[in-house]
Amino acid sequence: MTEWTADHIPDQHGRTAVVTGANSGLGLVTAAELARRGAYVVLAVRNTAAGEEAARRIGGDTEVRELDLASLASVRAFAERLAADHPVIDLLVNNAGVVLLGPRRTTADGFELHLGTNLLGQFALTGLLLGPLAAAPAARVVSLSSITHKTAHLDFDDLMFERGYRPATAYGRSKLATTVFGVELDRRLRAAGSPVVSVLAHPGLTRTNLTPRAWEHRGRLGRLIASAGLLATQPVERGALPQLRAATEPGVRGGRFFGPAGLWETRGRVTDARLSEEAADPAVGARLWAVAEKLTGVSCL
Template sequence: MNDKTPATPQLEGRSPIATNIPELSGKRALITGATGGLGFEMAKSLAAAGALVILTGRDATKGADAVGRIAAAVPDARLDYRSVDLASLASIRQFGEAVRIEGLPVDILINNAGVMAPPTRRETEDGFELQFGTNHLGHFALTGNLLPLLRAAPNPRVVSISSGIASFGKIDFEDLQSMHNYNPNRAYAQSKLANLLFAQELQRLSHCHGWNIAALAAHPGHARTDLIANGVGRPKGMQAVLIAVLQRLASHDAAAGALSGLMAAASPEAKALDYFAPTGFLRQKGPPGLSAWPKNAKDEDVAERLWRVSQELTGERFRYR
């Protein structure tokens, strides 16, 4: 990526929208879950740096609104919106086929979309537990569908947006779909750990097969987005009080939370298997910086097994040659 770094503009009364983002003219970035929250902020920053940004989401109305808001803030932004439902393998395949037909390289893929902690067990269209199916399997299948376009780019990056809770996660191969004793937070932690293991195995395969893809990861800290609402609805009672206190002590807004992912996606200094996270209070807020990978995310045997199981579940085999 070009090392030329433009001034970062002030948008909508916020502090600069990005740090250390180079000029990205000629680059194509695709972001899942880009109609709000972290994905929207990352899309805005990459567009401001000159990239052509493809926003994806499930709702075309929200997509059009997001494109309009970014265009108003960044008048020369190059934007496109595409609908894809990561809880549907059919939708992912249809999307992937349409994008592959166009044949244009993808320089930056940010796997950002997510569902967090629905109180009762829910399933995707294909019968997977909603969090594991969307947060991990959906992005696994999407990346496989886009692999030819990533390989067509000169120095592609795939960024997995995880969470600090991944360090508490465990891949339960005996009950990946949380059929028994469903716990929303445990299932969420498993899905976020899976994001990190995916990045590790993707990088290993990229090296083995000469894909030239750099796999990186980031977690946004405690960012004030609608992710929780996507899973559990608005908190009530004591839960609402506790969340309000936590947000006051250890959170930042979506624009600040997006910076970790932006560093992974576009910083000239970033390299394969870098993991970015906030550097402030409990690593839940503050400016982004390099972070150590959780020990449970560095287990090569688990990463390789999860990859094989994910192939079997999704039918997405990747094209190794």
């Protein structure tokens, strides 16, 4: 089978795509490739100055809008303005994420930062944009998972890690939650007969700015650890391929999960990835969905 590359992306003219975290890393590559193929790309970023610089680098037909997934007020304001200006949205790539290995931190709404950003912010954003997505003929939502979801577990008695906080575990839990959300979204879209499709992807071990930032609090030791970790990672251009395939492959079925094929899904060509048993469990999906609706105040299907 021919290896899937960005050159396989079909023409995107006429499509409006929203990419969160599009000013750097996987999001920047994703936005750039979509724009290169003709999509109108909304760069949804926390730092608009960095977003404008990214837009200049990308070229094509783009715009920059402020979005902080760690603030439900920001998510609501962004979604309201975007839907007013773009009543039809063809693609939402929930790319943005945070990993911080320091002390426990919270979002503007008091949620543990990893879960609040990587799940709840994206859950609210997706729910608030389902109207414009459903107005498109073949829209899709791409949720960005991680190989860390495979060893994580959702503790519904302490989702916010108020007891015994462990940052790496909190990050893995948030990515499991994101994965559960993508799978459960597919179930609910199908049940509702919606034209929107939910697809998932993960980048394996990829060289982005998340790892260096995660270790910033550890000073010189942190920088050494981050540098050593870069040796085990693949370039960001390759790491972005699973989510680009999820976003653009014609006729992709809902619930499909893309990731790297080699070395325990850490690197290599794009193929179908494997969900953990917990991520695929409908009971877990239904329970997390109810919690997310309650915490965000957003009714998402």
